[in-house]
Amino acid sequence: MSDWLAVWLTLRLAATTTVLLLLLGTPLAWWLARTRSPLKGPLGALVALPLVLPPTVLGFYLLVALGPGGPIGELTRSLGLGVLPFTFAGLVVGSVIYSLPFVVQPLQAAFEALGERPLEVAATLGAGALDRFFSVAVPLARPGFVAATILGFAHTVGEFGVVLMIGGNIPGATRVLSVALYDHVEALEYAPAHWLAAGMLAFSFLVLLAVYGRLPMRRAS
Amino acid sequence: MSGLRARLRLEREQLRLDVDLAAPPRGLTALFGASGSGKTTTLRCIAGLTRANDGHVAFDDECWQDEGRGIFVPPHKRACGYVFQEASLFAHLSVRRNLEYARSRAPASLHAPGFEHTVEMLGLGALLARRTPSLSGGERQRVAIARALLANPRLLLMDEPLASLDAGRKGEILYYIERLRDEIGIPIVYVSHAIDEVVRLADTMVLLSEGRTVAAGPVAELASRLDLRPYLGRFEAGAVIEAAVAAHDLDYGLTRLVFEGGELYAPDVEALVGARLRLRIRSRDVSLALSRPADASFLNVLEGVVVELGQPQGAGVDVAVALGHNRIVARITRKSVDKLGLAPGKRVYALVKSVAIDRHSVGYA
Incomplete structure (x- = not known):
């Protein structure tokens, strides 16, 4: 029963995170794809950091920053929001940072692949900047959006280290799938552990199949 | 003052642009020059796609x-439409949606081109439901032209729209461009490095070289200027003459063309008697003689007066011969010039092979 709660929580976390990431990541990816600013390099590296950083390092810093003594913790407390660690909101913040490169990078690649030409054409046909973005850039970058959504969602589902550091193990609030699995193994409950592990394995394979299965078809068309 | 006026200065790594140009409010103006002469950059500056460091661009009463x-x-x-060298259709939209993209954003006006009319003019009726990746090169370019027109521009810019097409498709698109030049009431600025396209399509020509305006004026005038030969391409260079169809000789399959200063026979020109045509006579297809040859195969012998000798190039030299107000240019050897004693004022006969009249360059003037 509690495992189903963990599955539901995980899906809710992944969905919330993915929506937020698409909203934040799209303008960021657009900027990274088109800027000639010297900040492009450092910012691109910063976005990619979660790819190489152990999640526990990320989680540790988040715990410090979001906690009662941390700068963000002070801010959230003064705003009357309390502190975020060991809450669902805290998990969302951690997940957004943790999965950021998985959303920004496919989008950035898709925007870069567009080139200037379709946007120039749209401009000569009377489309302003915002119009060009929504009527040309977004539809042409659709494969990038699909990949970003799938990867962002799946990567958040598979999150463990960050959750362990800032989420803990509160059923219904922070006890996500990977943590539940860890608990079962700790308690030597291998049967439910198998169910969860096999479920995750199947899910991950299907996600990757969806991503990789699409790509060759796109190329061919 | 109306039409387009542009004065552009631009510094780039590979290019220094310093161009002055004007295009009249009607007809087709060709921007002609070798690749790298700054034609495309000039066109992009007119459209605002590239910003010249120092520039002044005005169209009619708008700055x-x-x-x-x-x-x-x-x-x-x-208010300018732009046809790119590659058609650049929106891959995510059908042909119809590509066209509607332009129409829905066009400024409303009484003169707005009708959707049906534009589709008909460019022969797109059967293509509307098609997806753009399935179109041929020529079809794509026609859709791109229709799309640019449906944005209801007051000026149409075309950047070598034939460059990426094979010869057969070129002829097809040339026909449509001629049609829209004659049917739409807006000026066209057309970038090209092919002199035959320019002669066929353009009324006015602006000659660019290494980012500078070398000359500008009516095509026929510039084409016969000896000092511009190096820019016009030695092999293809030739004089342009406007002529009228006088008669068809069905027995021999020849058409008699008359112009001020002479007449010419060309094989079977597809035009009605009375139609005005523009002829290009390549210099390498013209020989000169001091007397009318009685026993040679030349059908076209034009009597004229030498007006100018060009700068010698190797063994060859260009000789301009006046035929009334028209001019024809012959490319002959320096040795022949000396042998015949050619100098300005000398009466000569220009011998033109009738096949030398390039059918593709025959345009309606």
């Missing part, structure tokens, strides 16, 4: 750029 006064109108607010 599009005046760096002195800090004015730069962005491309989507300039």
Whole structure:
């Protein structure tokens, strides 16, 4: 029963995170794809950091920053929001940072692949900047959006280290799938552990199949 | 003052642009020059896709750029259509949706081109439901032209729309461009490095070389100027003459063309008697003689007066011969010039092979 709660929580976390990431990541990816600013390099590296950083390092810093003594913790407390660690909101913040490169990078690649030409054409046909973005850039970058959504969602589902550091193990609030699995193994409950592990394995394979299965078809068309 | 006026200065790594140009409010103006001469950059500056460091662009009563006064109108607010070298259709939209993209954003006006009319003019009726990746090169370019027109521009810019097409497709698109030149009431600025396209399509020509305007004026006038030969391409260079169809000789399959200063026979020109045509006579297809040859195969022998000798190039030299107000240019050897004693004022006979009249360059003037 509690495992189903963990599955539901995980899906809710992944969905919330993915929506937020698409909203934040799209303008960021657009900027990274088109800027000639010297900040492009450092910012691109910063976005990619979660790819190489152990999640526990990320989680540790988040715990410090979001906690009662941390700068963000002070801010959230003064705003009357309390502190975020060991809450669902805290998990969302951690997940957004943790999965950021998985959303920004496919989008950035898709925007870069567009080139200037379709946007120039749209401009000569009377489309302003915002119009060009929504009527040309977004539809042409659709494969990038699909990949970003799938990867962002799946990567958040598979999150463990960050959750362990800032989420803990509160059923219904922070006890996500990977943590539940860890608990079962700790308690030597291998049967439910198998169910969860096999479920995750199947899910991950299907996600990757969806991503990789699409790509060759796109190329061919 | 109306039509397009542009004065553009631009510094780039590979290019220094310093161009002055004007295009009249009607007809087709060709921007002609070798690759790298700055034609495309000039066109992009007119559209506002590239911003000249120092520029002044005005069209009719509108100022599009005046760096002195800090004015730069962005491309989507300039009433000019742009046809790119590659058709650049929106891959995510069908042919119809590509066209509607333009129409739905066009400024409303009484003169707005009708959707049906534009589709008919460019022969797109059967293609509307098609997806753009399935179109041939020529079809794509026709859709791109229709799309540019449906944005209801007051000026149409075309950047070598034939460059990426094979010879067969070129002929097809040339026909449509001629049609729209004659049917739509807006000026066209057309970039090309092919002199035959320019002769066939353009009324006015602006000659660019290494980012500078070398000459500008009516095509026929520029084409016969000996000092411009190096820019016009030695092999293809030739004089342009406007002629009228006088008669068809069905027995021999020949058409008699008359112009001020002479007449010519060309094999079977597909045009009605009375139609005015523009002829290009390549210099390498013209020989000169001091007397009318009685026993040679030349059908076209034109009597004229030598007006100018060009700069010798190797063994050859260009000789301009006046035929009334028209001019024809012969490319002959220096040895022949000396042998015949050719000099300005000398009466000569220009011998033109009738096949030398390039059918593709015959346009309606």
